[in-house]
Amino acid sequence: MLAVRKLDVAYGQSQVIRGLDMDVGHNEIVAVLGRNGMGKTTLFKALMGILPARGGQVAIDSIDVTAMAPHRRVENGIAYVPQGRMIFPSLTVRENIETGLETAREKKIPDDIYGLFPVLFEMRNRKGGNLSGGQQQQLAIARALVSEPRVLLLDEPTEGIQPSIIKDIARVLKEIRKMRELTIIVSEQVLHFALDVADRIAVIERGAIVYEGARGEVDAAHVSRYLAV
Amino acid sequence: MFEGYTASEIGAIFAMQGFAGLSLFCVFLLMALGLAIIFGQMQVINMAHGEFLTIGAYSTYLMSVVAEKHAPWLMDYYFFLAIALGFVVAFAIGWLVEFSLIRFLYKRPLDTLLATWGLSLIMQQGFRSMFGAREVSPTLPEWLLGSWQLSDTIEIPINGLLVVGVTAVLTLAVFFLLFRSRWGLKVRATTQNRVMAEAAGINTARVDRNTFALGCGIAGVAGAVFTTIASTGPTSGSLYIVDTFLVVVFGGAASLFGTIASAFSIAQAQSILEFFINGSMAKVITLAIVIGILMLRPEGLFASRVRK
Secondary structure, X not given: OEEEEEEEEEEOOEEEEEEEEEEEOOOOEEEEEOOOOOOHHHHHHHHHOOOOOOXXXXXXXXXXXXXXXXXXXXXXXXEEEOXXXXXXXXXXXXXXXXXXXXXXXXXXXXXXXXXXXXXXXXXXXXXXXXXXXXXHHHHHHHHHHOOOOOEEEEEOOOXXXXXXXXXXXXXXXXXXXXXXXXXXXXXXXXXXXXXXXOXXXXXXXXXXXXXXXXXXXXXXXXXXHHHOO | OOOOOOHHHHHHHHHHHHHHHHHHHHHHHHHHHHHHHHHHHHOOOOXXXXXHHHHHHHHXXXXXXXXXXXXXXXXXXXXXXXXXXXXXXXXXXXXXXXXXXXXXXXXXXXXXXXXXXXXXXXXXXXXXXXHOOOOEOOOOOHHHHOEXXXXXXXXXXXXXHHHHHHHHHHHHHHHHHXXXXXXXXXXXXXXXXXXXXXXXXXXXXXXXXXXXXXXXXXXXXXXXXXXXXXXXXXXXXXXXXXXXXXXXXXXXXXXHHHHHHHHHHHHHHHHXXXXXXXXXXXHHHXXXXXXXXXXXXXXXXXXXXXXX
């Protein structure tokens, strides 16, 4: 579904992603784990096309998207929930969701979105900037989902969010995977959230994947050592 | 400065100068709208914006010449066509300018200032070569030149009424386009967070191009409107650019309502003061007031108070 080959990404002189290889299958949830500064967010930005790849290749369903601008990647089925949510603060909740409709066949918010996130329906006429962190996270996921993606990227969706909402997010991710046969890649620092939602875990360190394992086989103690500060 | 006038005369002068000021207000407003939309979205300060007014004015002039020579039956209505033509021509040239020049400079905002200033000089010379240095005026249709006797002392020119009508319609149209249409949603999303808008699937480069062209098109309409209050020369537009910047800054760059209020107050102040004292003193007083208010409110009259 998503294939990353020998990806190199750099900010000026400092290379952050070094020859990273990754494959994610259809309808699979993969959690990318790693400490701060190991390249999770950079990897996601490069997958989305916000940062250019210096070398290597990114392909979705064997379509090479490496040279495409972000909006072209959205057309090809990637959707992005960035770190820090990046809600449009002075658009209403409904307008925020509607920005994701550009690639949708119908320019109307499908009913099941509000079914997944009832709180967004209640808040639909409020400004996005006035929502709480957890509500903004749900809004960012809704905005990504309406573009009818095949691959959903979530960058640290649990960061700065209270535990009860983290559980909700885990539940929603599993639900949408079942409903829409989505492929989901989620970056995390918290192992138990990753073990809760993901089929497979990949650990990133200094810009490359250094450990991979299916949920059942993962040695939690071993992975924890990569995450310890 | 009021000696020698009776109270009712002063009332009539205020009303008539106020109405003359409305035409100026309309030109200011349309120019400032275009400039503010472009600046708001792309942080590009378009120094050539005045030349797009000139394009609209010359389009109106050409339209009148064509109508006079080849289609006299059109003379009564050509002005409406001229407004549309001014918009279309300025929109098309704006689109080309964005495509061939501006889009390469988004990462260098200071250079856009220089580049658009250069463009404005090139365009002025272009006008001079095409239409000559002498000022021209379109022949306005008969009905547009009349006036409407409101009372014994107050006369309201018909062209002023038309200009106000056109401006009101266009301003409302821009408002609906920006706040009620899908295209406007894309513009507002791009203005607030360009990277995220692009990652949500919006083709921000195309949004930029159309926004720039729309801003120029509105300036083109301002040019058509302009022909009713002054004659058109190669540098007509550049005379208005300073006032237009003043309107945008005074109103608060992010606020549509602020732009309207500030265009109104500056145009009215100038027009009414001009009657009693000479034009340059009127300008001095207007500027002094604007500077004073900006010192108290550096963000402009109506700064937006949304958390960023």
